[in-house]
Amino acid sequence: MGAYSGTVTASGVGSILDVKRFAIHDGPGVRTTVFLKGCPLRCAWCHNPESQETRPELLFWSERCIACGACVSACPNGAISVTASGAMPETDRARCTACGACVAACVPRARTMAGTKRTVGDLLAEIDRDVLFYDQSRGGVTLSGGEPLAQPGFAADLLRECRLRRVHTAVDTCGFADEEALVAVAEHTDLFLYDVKLLDDEKHRQWTGASNATILDNLRWLSSEGKRLWIRYPLIPGVNDSTRDLEDLGRFVARLPEVEALQVLPYHASGARKFVHLGRRYALPDVVPPGPEAILNAAAAIRAAASLPVTIGG
Ligand code: SF4
Ligand code: SF4
Structure with a gap:
C-alpha cells in the first residue's frame, strides 16, 4: 500500500466521530479534542475501530x-x-x-x-465555549481520530481558525499521509502527538496493513522543520514489546533532531467490544494488558536507547 492520499482542497464540512471537552490526555492543559473519522491504517489493537471508516x-x-x-x-x-x-x-x-x-x-x-457531518463553524462555536479554560491551563484544541491527516483540507481550515483565535493547536496522528496533506496541516499545528507503532517494516505491515516508510519519513521531516513533537508508542504485548522493538524505537528517536517527549501508551482492550458492535472480528482476543513491571521495563529499555525521558500514559 502506498501513502494514503487525502484531499487538500479546503472543505468546510468534515466527517466527525466525536468531540470531547475538558480532555487532559491529548496534549498540554485542558483541551477540546475533535475526533475525525477515517483512517488509512488498520491497527489490530485499534481502540476506536468505529473511527476507521470515513462514512457513518x-x-x-x-x-x-x-x-x-x-x-x-x-x-x-x-x-x-x-x-x-x-x-x-x-x-x-x-x-x-x-x-x-x-x-x-x-x-x-x-x-x-x-459519525456525522459537521462544519468548521459549528465546531468553532463549541470550541469557543471553553476558551477561558484553555487560557488558564495553557491548553487548546487537539485533532485526533481516526486520522486528521486523512481530511487535510478540513483539518487545516479548523486549525487555522483556532490559531486566529490564539488557541493552541495539536494534532494526534499516525503519520501515514502524503506530503501535500502533511504540509497543509503542519502549517497550522503547534504540536504533533505522533504515533510510532513499529520500526520493523514487515511487522508494521502485518499489524497495521501498511508500510512504515512514509510514516518515518514524515516524522523525520517534521523534526527537521523544528516542529514540536511528542512521540507516542502503544505498547502491545506480543506485537511490539520485544527488547529489539523497544531498542529500535529508542535508537530511531535518538537520531531525530527535535523530540520533546516520548510517551509509552500501554495496551488496553477497550476497542475489543467495539469490533463486535461493528460486526467485525477482533484480531487480538488473547492479549492481556501489560502489568506495571512490564511497562516500567519497556520504558527503561526505550529510555536507555533514546537518551530521552520516557513517560507512561498520554
Ligand atoms: S440497518 Fe438501519 S441504518 Fe442500515 S439501512 Fe437499515 S435502517 Fe438504515
Ligand atoms: S429489536 Fe433490539 S435493536 Fe431492534 S429496535 Fe428492538 S431493541 Fe432495538
Whole structure:
C-alpha cells in the first residue's frame, strides 16, 4: 500500500466521530479534542475501530436489545431480519446504507450511529465555549481520530481558525499521509502527538496493513522543520514489546533532531467490544494488558536507547 492520499482542497464540512471537552490526555492543559473519522491504517489493537471508516457506521449493542423488532420494519432496505420468534435481530451490513432509520426506531438505544457531518463553524462555536479554560491551563484544541491527516483540507481550515483565535493547536496522528496533506496541516499545528507503532517494516505491515516508510519519513521531516513533537508508542504485548522493538524505537528517536517527549501508551482492550458492535472480528482476543513491571521495563529499555525521558500514559 502506498501513502494514503487525502484531499487538500479546503472543505468546510468534515466527517466527525466525536468531540470531547475538558480532555487532559491529548496534549498540554485542558483541551477540546475533535475526533475525525477515517483512517488509512488498520491497527489490530485499534481502540476506536468505529473511527476507521470515513462514512457513518452502525453499531449494535446486543446487551441493550430487548428483541422488540421495531428496527426490522423501520429499515427501508430490508437489511434487518429476525430468524426466530423472540430472537435478536440480525443485520446484513452489505445492505445497510447507514440511513439511521433503525437507530431512531430503537428505544433502548441498542443501535447507534458513529459519525456525522459537521462544519468548521459549528465546531468553532463549541470550541469557543471553553476558551477561558484553555487560557488558564495553557491548553487548546487537539485533532485526533481516526486520522486528521486523512481530511487535510478540513483539518487545516479548523486549525487555522483556532490559531486566529490564539488557541493552541495539536494534532494526534499516525503519520501515514502524503506530503501535500502533511504540509497543509503542519502549517497550522503547534504540536504533533505522533504515533510510532513499529520500526520493523514487515511487522508494521502485518499489524497495521501498511508500510512504515512514509510514516518515518514524515516524522523525520517534521523534526527537521523544528516542529514540536511528542512521540507516542502503544505498547502491545506480543506485537511490539520485544527488547529489539523497544531498542529500535529508542535508537530511531535518538537520531531525530527535535523530540520533546516520548510517551509509552500501554495496551488496553477497550476497542475489543467495539469490533463486535461493528460486526467485525477482533484480531487480538488473547492479549492481556501489560502489568506495571512490564511497562516500567519497556520504558527503561526505550529510555536507555533514546537518551530521552520516557513517560507512561498520554
Ligand atoms: S429496535 Fe432495538 S431493541 Fe428492538 S429489536 Fe431492534 S435493536 Fe433490539
Ligand atoms: S441504518 Fe438504515 S439501512 Fe442500515 S440497518 Fe438501519 S435502517 Fe437499515
